[in-house]
Amino acid sequence: xxxxxxxxxLQAVSVLTLLGVWEAVVRLRLVDPLFVxxxxxxxxxxxxxxxxAMSALGDTLLKTAIAYxxxxxxxxxxxxxIGSVRSLHDTLHPxxxxxxxxxxxxxxxxxxxxxxxxxxxxxxxxxxxxxxxxLVLVMGAVRDVDRTLLTVARSYGARPWQVYVxxxxxxxxxxxxxxLRLGIxxxxxxxxxxxxxxxxxxxxxxxxxxxxxFRAPELFAATGLVSVASxxxxxxxxxxxxxxxxxxx
Amino acid sequence: MTILAIxxxxxxxxxxxxxxxxxxxxxxxxxxxxxxxxxxxxLVRLRSYPDLPEHLLLTAQEIVVAYGLAVxxxxxxxxxxxxxRVLGRAYGPILAALYAVPSVVxxxxxxxxxxxxxxxxxxxxxLLGFFPVTLAVLAGIRQVNAHLVTVARSFxxxxxxxxxxxxxxxxxxxxxxxxxxxxxxxxxxxxxxxxLGSKSGMGSLINHAYGLFRTADYVALVIVxxxxxxxxxxxxxxxxxxxxxxxx
Amino acid sequence: xxxxxxxxxxxxxxxYETTSGAVDAVRDVSLAVRRGEFCTIIGPSGCGKSxxxxxxxxxxxxxxxxxxxxxxxVSGPDPKRVATVFQDPGLFPWRTAVENVEFGLxxxxxxxxxxxxxxxxxxxxxxxxxxxxxxPRELSGGMRQRVAIGRALAVDAQILLMDExxxxxxxxxxxxxxxxxxxxxxxxxxxxxxxxxSLHEALALSSRVVVMTARPGRIKSVIELPYGYPRLMESAExxxxxxxxxxxxxxxxxxxxxxx
Numbered sequence: 126x127x128x129x130x131x132x133x134x135l136q137a138v139s140v141l142t143l144l145g146v147w148e149a150v151v152r153l154r155l156v157d158p159l160f161v162x163x164x165x166x167x168x169x170x171x172x173x174x175x176x177x178a179m180s181a182l183g184d185t186l187l188k189t190a191i192a193y194x195x196x197x198x199x200x201x202x203x204x205x206x207i208g209s210v211r212s213l214h215d216t217l218h219p220x221x222x223x224x225x226x227x228x229x230x231x232x233x234x235x236x237x238x239x240x241x242x243x244x245x246x247x248x249x250x251x252x253x254x255x256x257x258x259x260l261v262l263v264m265g266a267v268r269d270v271d272r273t274l275l276t277v278a279r280s281y282g283a284r285p286w287q288v289y290v291x292x293x294x295x296x297x298x299x300x301x302x303x304x305l306r307l308g309i310x311x312x313x314x315x316x317x318x319x320x321x322x323x324x325x326x327x328x329x330x331x332x333x334x335x336x337x338x339f340r341a342p343e344l345f346a347a348t349g350l351v352s353v354a355s356x357x358x359x360x361x362x363x364x365x366x367x368x369x370x371x372x373x374x
Numbered sequence: 375m376t377i378l379a380i381x382x383x384x385x386x387x388x389x390x391x392x393x394x395x396x397x398x399x400x401x402x403x404x405x406x407x408x409x410x411x412x413x414x415x416x417l418v419r420l421r422s423y424p425d426l427p428e429h430l431l432l433t434a435q436e437i438v439v440a441y442g443l444a445v446x447x448x449x450x451x452x453x454x455x456x457x458x459r460v461l462g463r464a465y466g467p468i469l470a471a472l473y474a475v476p477s478v479v480x481x482x483x484x485x486x487x488x489x490x491x492x493x494x495x496x497x498x499x500x501l502l503g504f505f506p507v508t509l510a511v512l513a514g515i516r517q518v519n520a521h522l523v524t525v526a527r528s529f530x531x532x533x534x535x536x537x538x539x540x541x542x543x544x545x546x547x548x549x550x551x552x553x554x555x556x557x558x559x560x561x562x563x564x565x566x567x568x569x570l571g572s573k574s575g576m577g578s579l580i581n582h583a584y585g586l587f588r589t590a591d592y593v594a595l596v597i598v599x600x601x602x603x604x605x606x607x608x609x610x611x612x613x614x615x616x617x618x619x620x621x622x
Numbered sequence: 623x624x625x626x627x628x629x630x631x632x633x634x635x636x637x638y639e640t641t642s643g644a645v646d647a648v649r650d651v652s653l654a655v656r657r658g659e660f661c662t663i664i665g666p667s668g669c670g671k672s673x674x675x676x677x678x679x680x681x682x683x684x685x686x687x688x689x690x691x692x693x694x695x696v697s698g699p700d701p702k703r704v705a706t707v708f709q710d711p712g713l714f715p716w717r718t719a720v721e722n723v724e725f726g727l728x729x730x731x732x733x734x735x736x737x738x739x740x741x742x743x744x745x746x747x748x749x750x751x752x753x754x755x756x757x758p759r760e761l762s763g764g765m766r767q768r769v770a771i772g773r774a775l776a777v778d779a780q781i782l783l784m785d786e787x788x789x790x791x792x793x794x795x796x797x798x799x800x801x802x803x804x805x806x807x808x809x810x811x812x813x814x815x816x817x818x819x820s821l822h823e824a825l826a827l828s829s830r831v832v833v834m835t836a837r838p839g840r841i842k843s844v845i846e847l848p849y850g851y852p853r854l855m856e857s858a859e860x861x862x863x864x865x866x867x868x869x870x871x872x873x874x875x876x877x878x879x880x881x882x
Binding site for chain 1: 460463471477483487569570584592600
Binding site: 519521522524525526527528529530531535539540543544546 | 679681699700701702705706708710712714715716725726728729730773777
């Protein structure tokens with residue numbers, strides 16, 4: 126048996142065994158089905174909430190998309206500017222690092238105080254959440270551009286803006302793509318957190334409500350739905366990333 | 375002007391702007407630093423929240439347990455997947471896929487299962503801290519120089535000896551980084567869990583202050599929590615530096 | 623096996639499975655190495671010399687044939703009898719020079735004080751006494767290779783296998799290292815099997831030169847060098863031998879290149 130077949134077989138067997146054992150454990154009443162629903166119940170639960178869940182998912186994804194665009198634009202331009210202007214970088218670098226390292230959840234109650242419940246704080250917080258990883262990564266990428274390349278460009282008489290467009294920007298493309306891939310997970314994360322904390326619509330508040338109502342099968346189904354959506358988005362971005370980076374080999 | 379001076383100036387400018395903006399805007403929401411400091415004093419003197427130490431201790435305990443579980447689980451899974459090729463190839467992609475899911479989606483299920491007590495916060499902190507440790511172990515194993523393993527074997531080293539004398543020292547640096555990130559994330563997990571719904575711990579106090587519009591107290595509580603977080607990261611970086619000196 | 627023979631390679635073959643099909647690295651090679659010899663194996667790239675060495679060192683098992691050391695078949699690495707030095711010194715970056723030298727002894731369970739004593743003493747002839755506490759990144763290429771050789775000498779194995787140990791060094795360093803190695807060899811009376819590309823090294827260092835064909839590697843010819851040390855490289859005998867050696871190798875090199 127070739128290695129790939131063996132791997133796939135192991136994965137399939139593991140997943141099926143897990144589902145089988147899970148179903149059996151619940152059926153045999155070894156765990157309380159109120160807390161741990163059987164896979165079959167989860168599937169039925171999915172059917173029950175599908176319309177609500179899908180529209181909530183759409184709502185969440187829309188907020189995430191807006192937050193993502195804001196975070197990406199601010200993060201990439203900010204990262205390029207701060208990374209390339211030496212004085213800016215040296216003074217601001219520790220501030221950016223400090224804010225990046227600290228849990229932003231601590232300011233969430235304050236944001237909700239300012240902006241109220243609902244869509245606005247979700248987008249604002251989602252943006253902040255996604256902004257910093259992108260900013261830090263792009264800053265780092267600009268700093269890491271090989272000095273030799275810059276020297277070569279200047280020795281051929283390239284003027285500052287040409288150095289930017291012809292050397293720095295192409296050199297940081299892989300890091301920018303990596304940061305954008307990271308950013309979307311963070312934006313989605315931020316939006317979901319706000320929805321759970323102070324949400325009116327969206328998957329976060331739906332899941333919070335299901336948890337409070339002890340509707341375990343529907344909650345598991347909703348969790349599964351968001352997970353699949355998130356994995357799909359990341360895989361999609363990876364695919365796009367590969368297409369754009371084919372020259373790098 | 376030195377860079378340090380410029381940074382200090384920026385910090386002062388931010389505080390000044392904050393003060394002015396707060397005076398102009400709704401004082402309930404925009405708490406000026408001048409109001410935050412006395413609130414902090416009240417907090418530290420245990421007047422505004424007399425049982426602050428219990429909550430602080432509980433949060434710290436949750437962090438310690440969550441992190442311990444994350445390290446234990448992370449090392450076990452990391453080495454399991456890293457050293458046994460078949461396991462790594464089968465379950466590695468599944469792990470990577472799970473990592474692409476925003477961790478907070480698991481929290482409502484954890485709350486349903488564990489309730490609002492410490493257990494759900496510990497579980498969430500564990501979930502967050504687990505991934506960086508596992509990934510660091512896998513990355514560390516991958517970057518061990520295979521030639522060094524060959525050299526060790528040519529001197530008759532057994533598999534155990536190869537592991538202890540070649541792999542572990544070779545990957546220690548990467549591993550330390552992962553352990554440090556794991557701590558930072560376990561801390562975030564516990565705090566997010568507390569803020570999203572709990573009966574005790576720093577997060578619950580923050581929620582309490584926010585809910586009653588006691589914004590100055592809220593700011594003070596945030597500051598205390600930040601001190602806890604920074605202290606834990608400083609401790610981690612100290613350990614990291616010690617380890618680095620030992621393996622050079 | 624006569625009393626003088628230490629290593630006997632009997633009809634070994636080795637095939638590797640690569641992504642582009644099966645490759646015969648070595649086919650039916652037989653060779654006897656005598657005690658105390660400095661036996662050089664020379665040949666074009668890809669002729670299987672490293673594979674042959676790895677089989678003597680027990681790191682690779684032959685598909686056919688066997689290797690005997692003092693009439694015992696080789697089944698795995700035996701650091702008490704065979705020590706290997708590779709082209710990449712393979713020093714552990716987190717250990718100092720002296721800690722690297724004592725590695726083999728450490729694996730064998732020799733106690734700390736004894737192994738530190740052995741290692742420190744070796745540093746003298748290695749010319750590294752002042753660098754005992756330095757880390758590999760603070761040492762030059764030649765120094766690192768000397769540490770690797772010291773590590774191999776420390777385990778006191780009868781046989782020293784060296785796989786292009788000076789390949790990564792510049793020519794001047796190579797020549798100096800060759801002189802130094804000769805000195806060590808004559809002092810310790812080990813048996814050395816030395817793999818190289820360099821004609822100069824083969825002629826300057828060996829008591830016997832084995833020429834291998836291009837892949838699949840077989841033994842093409844064996845040339846004895848019963849001359850004293852240090853070798854007079856401009857003497858008539860050496861010059862003639864060099865021409866002969868080169869003519870043998872040249873064809874094989876061309877064949878190896880053509881194949882690539």
